[in-house]
Amino acid sequence: MTTDTATGTASLPTGQSTTGQSGPDHQALGHRLARVLELCRSGRPEEAEEPYRALCGTPPQDAADLLSLAEAARILGHPAETVAWAEAAVRRQPDRADGWSVLALAFIAAGRTDDGYAAAAEALRRTGANGPGTNGPEAGGAGEHAAKEAAAIQAHRAQALARLRRGQLAEAAAACDAALRIADGTARPSQIQPTQTLRQAQAETLGTLALVRMLEGRAEEAEALFRRALSHRPLLPEILGNHASLLARLGRDAEALEQAEQAVALRPRLTGTLHLIGTLHHRAGQPESAIAAFHRVLAVDPGHLDTRLRLADSLRVAGHWEEAAGVCRDGLARIPNPNDPGRTPLLANLGAALQTGRDAAGALEAYREALRLSPDLPEIHNNLARLHQETGNPDAAIEELRRATAGRPANQPLPLPLRRALLSLLIAAGRTAEAEAEAFGIARTAPEDAELCFGIAALFLQGGWRDQALPYVRKAVRLAPDLPRNWIAFAEALRDAMLPGADGGMDEGLRADLLAALGRPEVEASGLSRAIAGVLMASPTLRYLAALPEDAGPALDDASRALLADGSLAGLAEDALLLAHLRAAPVCDPTLERALTRLRQVLMLALTGPGLPDRPAWRTLCAAIAEQCFLNEYVFAETDGEFQVLAVLVRAAEAALDRNEQPPAMLVALLGAYRPLYRWDRAAALQTLSWPEEIARLLDRQVAEPLAEAAIQAELPALTPISNPVSVGVRAQYEENPYPRWMNTGLLPEAVPLSRFLHALFPHAALPASPAWDTPGWDAPAVLVAGCGTGREAVWAASTLKNARVLAVDLSRRSLAYATRQSRRLGLKSIEFAQADLLELGALGRRFDVIHSVGVLHHMEDPMAGLRVLRGMMRPHGVMEIGFYSAAARRPILAARHFIAERGHPPTLDGIRHVRRDILALPEGHPARAVAHSPDFYGTSACRDLLMHVHELHVTLPWLADALAALKLEFLGFRLADPAVAALYRKRFPEDPAMTSLARWDRLEAEHPMIFGGLYQAWVRART
Incomplete structure (x- = not known):
């Protein structure tokens, strides 16, 4: 931060005898001089400039008036003239100690430190060898004594400032202490009271000492000293400005800005404080305000280099790059030597x-040219590297950063930000070996730094290199387990990963990390399902179960007895990761699903066997399986034998209730593993009984929550009619099969402004930087989620976008009821759920800042009709995210749909089970077999949505480009589920860093048909 180190000159006493002018002319001159000083001190320097210049033409002759003229010159920002008038005063009356102290401060303000120190020493000599007061009042009048005392204080302060300029902080503090000892008045005769001049001198010295303490890093002491100084004289502008600088250093920007504004209101030409004001506005994201402040500095001091550089930066950030270039060129013209x-x-x-x-x-x-003058500036190499990258030459960018490293001593490596930039370039260029070597070199310098580990992991994830990211992100979560972003990166590194299970090699630390991740609100558990499956399948028991045939018959009886006898089931029941996964997200791995399906059979056989105790561990395991089956809507296959045994178990439970007895807890858990308990007519009776914790939890999920949703359905408002035949058919599907049944959405700990969210997603887009100033509505965006389903997107919007007010509509009341219950569970009060048909929404007459409609328009009879409705609901500055099925990526889906149609499977639970069985039996190379890799394959409603939807259309990127052009919508970019896709695009098309060419995306998709994972998610805005 820039500070104003010369905090004032010596205050000028009046009434001393001088030699020189007298009479009416002198009196008139005094009035004119007093007027100039009044204008200067009241913050009106523009008005003071002309009368000041008039005085300069006929300057006063006596020393006191010359010192007053020096004071005016200082306030008006004319350091050389300040020195000239102070020198004239000293020549006029050499014995005036206050003249020498004023001259000392003037020299220092003009940058003549040595001259200032010498003048201060002369001032001290003229106050008396031991300071004023040693000879008593009889040595002069009380006024003369006070003047000498004030002069001594200011002389010591001038010496402190001189020491400060030389970086001699301890000596500067000692000089301030000497001044303050005089100000304390221990040697002052009792009949002499401190004058206003003395009090101001004391306040200014306290301010100087505070500045010294601030530069020493002793912030608390500096704060206390500034407070003391301002308590003596609250309107000293230099002290206010320097205190503002301290507050800014402490991160108290709002207080700093208020203090600085107060200082420049008193002294408009206080350049250091004006520079601080500009800096505060700049870092607050208010470039226009920063620009105004920096221009004020240059109006006073055109040679202020720091301000010129900050002004150019602010102009560039604000989009005024030509003005920024002009400011720099003007500065270069002031340094004519080309080799400077x-x-x-x-x-x-x-x-x-x-x-x-x-x-x-x-x-x-x-x-x-900059590197010619200063070859070792890595920041310029970095800028050059970015320039090469932006102009489509990533290899040249890498070599530029390599040049920055070359020749540097081993103990002075490239600064960390530039090494990260190099790592990012290597990743983007696909130079894996070099990138790994660079990452290892970076991590080796600070192996226990969580911030560094996260940064390296984030770069690898940006390139889609999850395997390389995983070790770093795991270290980050261990070093900083409370930082949500570390867990988000951890989940991203393992999203849909297939870790080795049966072959071993998984350390227990990873198991612990996965378990911790499932308990984090910012982690979406479903994304970890495959990674967890890989770890769990290291279990010999699960591998044994997975190997059993579907209808094992007697072999399954033998397996059941063996697993019970050797304690294997108890081992599974104590596996915390297995239990947490079963409760949190659907299993998305066919091998683990097969093992759990057999495990459910084993538990059923065990319960029907003779004398099996209701052991807590087995009960816990069975209840967790029941929660998993409820999540996947009972998609696990069933045998005829299980169906028959289930009927027997239901009758046994009913009989117990008829006898007013409590059914065994294990029995209730097993029933819930095969059928949703809320559909059993005895569910209400179960709720009245006292149960162990795991059964109470199961009943809450399978009975209380569905009943609450049924009550919510009756309360939901209907905003529009639903009459379109396709809309009616789609509504019917989602009333039968609401999709998806989710438990968490990966909630962020703190919502972010819409502008920051979009800037992070699309850094190259010209979006408003400060919504509260530039874009009405973006500080509290109105959001429409058109086709919200079970509410994940609505919850995401309400919890991610700061101050968002969300209207979420859908065709299905059952889906909306699930969404409403979940949002209430999460404590979100800013979402309004209602039933409506997207086609009819335009009649509402409402407009929105953000519209979200992903996975909806392609289920309409005419997607363009729906898109037109949404376009009409956008505010002029609004943005919209739309999602369409990709025709290229949906080819396996089409193959599966043809396969299903040939076999005639209906979209019922039993039909969906048969579809899944048949597809899993296909060889890996079959076109339809690929759908088994989709997480949606592992739930009843999800599988129907994926493979057996009542109506869906697929589009191409050229179709999307034409649609956006027809509706005057600008493409901002895709939201990509896999960062590797962005890295692939940047490598393929480096000339388009914004990645906004749909034609190029179309070419890339033709080369890699699955890059969108089946769904285009495009952000757009109205063309301006």
Whole structure:
């Protein structure tokens, strides 16, 4: 931060005898001088400038008036003239100690530190060898004594400032202490009271000592000293400005800005404080306000280099790159020597401005000239690297950063941000071996730094290199387990990963990390299902169960007895990761599903066997399986034998209730593993009984929650009619099979402003940087989720976008009831759920800042009709996310649908089970077999949505481009589930860093048909 180190000059006493002018002319001059000082001190320097210049034409002759003229020159920002008037005063009356102290401070403000220190020493000599007061009042009048005392204080303070300029902080503090001892008045005769001049001198010295403490890093002491100084004289602008600088260093920007504004209201030409105001606005994301403040600095001091550089940066950020370049060129013109290294930062900023304006040739010339003057500036190498990357030459970008490293001593490696930039470039270029070596080198320098580990992991994830990211992100979560972003990165590194299970090799630490991740609200558990399956399948018991045939018959009886006898079931019941997974998300692995299906059979046989005790561990395991089956809507296959035994168990439970007896807890858990308990007519009776914790939890999920949803259905408002035949058919499907049944959505710990969210998603898009100032509505966006299903997207919007107000509509009341219950469970009160047909929404007359409609439009008879409705509901500055099935990526789905149609399976639970069985029996190379890799294959409603939907259409990217053009919508970019896709695009088309060419995306999809995972998720906005 810039500080104003020369905190005022010595205050000027009046009434002392001087030699020189007298009479009416002197009196008139005094009035004119007093008027100039009044204008200066009241913050009106523009009005003071003309009368000040008039005084300079006929300057006063006596010393006191010359010192007053020096004070005016200082406030008006004319350091050389301040020195000249103070020197004239000293020549006029050499014995005036206060004249020498004023001259000392003037020299220091003008940068003449040595002269200032000498003048301060002379001031101290003229106050008396031991300071004022040693000879008593008889040595002069009380006024003269007070003047000498004030002069001594200011002389010591001037010496402190001189020491400060030299970096001698301890000596500066000692000089301040000497001044404050005089100000304390221990040697002052009792009949002499402190004057206003003395009090101001004391306040200014306290302010100087506070500045010293601030520069020493002793913030608390500095804060206390500033407070003391301002309690003596609350309106000293330099002290207010320096205190603002301290507050800014402490991160208290709002207080700092208020204090700084107060200082410049009193002293408008206080350049250091004006610079601080600009800096505070700049880092608050308010570039226009920063620009205004920096212009005020340069109006006073055109040679203020730091301000010129900050002004250029703010102009560039605000989009005024040509003005930024002009500011830099003006600064270069002030340094005519072409070999002056002082030109380097201006050249670097000029290059950045031209780079922003896409003037690659001009930017390259500026950067090269900067490196000629200062070859070892890694920041300029970094800018050059970015320039090469933006112009489609990533290899040159890498070599530029390599050049920055070359020749550096081993103990002075490339700064960490630039090493990360190099790592990012290597990843984007696909240079795996070099990237891994660079990452290892970075991590080796700070192996226990969580921030560093996260940064490396994030870069690998950005390139889609999850295997390389995993070790770093695991270290990050161990070093900083409370940081949500570490767990989000952990989940991303393992999303849909197939870890080795049967072959071993999984350490217990990973198992513990996975278990911890399932308990984190920011982690979406379903994304970890495959990774967890890989770890769980290391269990010999689960592998044994998975190997059993579907209808094992006697072999299953033998297996049941063996597993009970050797304690294998108890081992599974104590597996915390298995239990947590079963409760949190559907299993998405066919081998683990097969093992759990057999396990359910084993538990059923065990319960019907003779004398089996109701052991807590087995009960816990069975209840967890029941929760899993409820989540996947009982998609697990059943045999005829199980169906028959189930009927026997139901009768046994009913008989117990008829006898007013409580059925065994194990029996209730097993019933819930085969059928949803809320559909049993005895469910209400079960709720009245006292149960162990795991059964109470099961009843809450399988009985209380569905009954609550049924009550919610009756309360939901209907906003529009639903009459379109396709809409009616789609509604019927989702009333039967609401999709998806989710438990968590990966909630962020803190909502972010819409602008920040979009900037993170699309950093190259020209989006408003400060919504509260630039874009009405973005500080509290109105959000429409059109086709919200069971509410995941609505919950995401309400919890992710700061101050969002969400309207979520859907055709299905059953889906909406699930969504409403889940949002209430999460404590979200900003979502309004209602039944409506998207086609009819335009009649509401409402407009939205954000519209979300993903996975909806392709289930309409005419997707363009729905898109037109949504386009009409966008506010002028609004954005919209739309999702369509990709024709290329849905080819396996079409193959599966043809396969299903040939076999005539209906979209019922039994039909879906048969569909899944038949598809899993296909060889791996069969076109339809690929659908088994989709997580949606592992739930009843999800599988119907995936393979047996009542109505769906597929589109191509050229169709999407035409649709956006027809509706005057601008494509911002895709939201990509896999970061590797973005890395693939950047490598294939480096000339398009914004990744906004749908034609190029179409070419990439033709080369890699599955890059979108079946669904285009595009963000768009209205064309301006």
